[in-house]
Amino acid sequence: MSVYEHFRREERPIIDHFLDMKDQVSRYYVSKLTDFLDPRQQKILRSVMGGDQETTLSLSGGYAEAERKRALILPPYSEVQDQDFELSCIEVDYPARFADLSHAQLLGALLGTGIVRSKLGDLIVSDGRIQFIAAREVENFLLMNLTSVGKTGVICRKIDQTSLIHSGENWQEHEGTVASLRLDAVMAEIYHLSRSKVSELVERGMAKVNWQIADRRDFYIEDGDTLSLRGHGRSKIIAIDGLTKKNKIRLRYGKLK
Template identity: 60%
Template sequence: MSIYEHFRPDERPLIDHFLDLKDQVLDHYVPKLTDFLDPRQQTILKSVIGSEDAIQLSVFGGYNQAERTRAQLLPPYSESGENPFDLAYMEVRYPAKFGSVSHPQLLGALIGTGISRNKIGDLLIDGSRAQFICSKELESYFMLHLTSVGRMKVNCVPIDHEALLHSDDEWQMHEGTVSSLRLDTVLSEIYRLPRAKASEAISKGLAKVNWEMIEKRDYAIGEGDCISLRGFGRSRIISAGGLTKKNKIRVQYGTLK
């Protein structure tokens, strides 16, 4: 069975990229570092590498609970150097007495500088403080080009890892069954909604998968996917597989309010 059969058709280019990285590590004995990967992409990478003993695979996104991480692929007996994941920690400073900075606003401002999302890790917002993690090579770029978020004038400065805001998110784990892995069916199970209401929410643009709005009710959900429904919080698919006696699919998922 081809590895492609386990994933969505639109994920094939990503699988090809990971296979190419794997070959470079094995054939040329060189380490490789990925861009930032969301949880679904991390799941795909781990499946591509599989149980390949000749490759050391590790992931890190700046702190232990990071959702978006970079992955390092090392040949056997290789050792990581200092800051092996090549991360920079940035703080966005602004006059909090005049307003606040939200996650969507900060993400929009970062991408608005012309940098791809895959070069940016987690965004951490806590009251009057806003931080983000990015590739080290972009540290000076953001210091120069990130001058506003929304209508707020800001300064972007590097900070030490120790000054990073850590997420204390606690996922509540659940198990359930679904008739299929369609988005509307999975939303119905996770958020205890009638399927018709879940479908309506999707058509209204209220559902996101891996931080992207999805308006297809039959969109296929897989392991590692992060799902959010406006007004209901976020969730993550931990595992999906195995059938009950009634031919329903067993799913394990975490929810976060």
């Protein structure tokens, strides 16, 4: 069975990219380091790697609970050190008594410098502290150019990985039923909104499936998908459990608390 059969058609380009990297490692016996990958991309890469004996895979995002990670594809028997992932950990100092900065504001400010999302790992906002992980090749640029978040002046400084704030995710499981697995129907059930409201938000580019913008309300959801709707949080499909007597589709899903 081809690896393509496990994923959506629109994911074929990244599958091809990973296959090419894997081929270069096995052919030339050199390691390859990816940019930061979201969990869906990590799943695709693991599937591409399979049980191949000619290459090995290692991932790191800077701390154990990291969501976004860089991956190293290596020749067999290679030893991996933390520095091989070329991560930079940065703390953002700001007057926390006078400003309340959010994850969205930080991401907007980082992207506003011209850095692409794939060069950025997790953004950690917790109890008045802000940290983020970035690719080492953009470290100096960000230290010099990230001088404000929103209207608040900030100063960035490099920190050690051991100083990162560790924040685990807390998911709460729910059950529900939907008439179909269309994006608008599933999000309406999960977020307790009308389908018309969900459709409006989807058309405005405020919905994501597996960390990618989904701007079609008739996009079909699958088991294991991670969803998010701006302003309403993140969720994931745990299981699609068949039909009720009234031909509704049973869903088990988790919502991030």
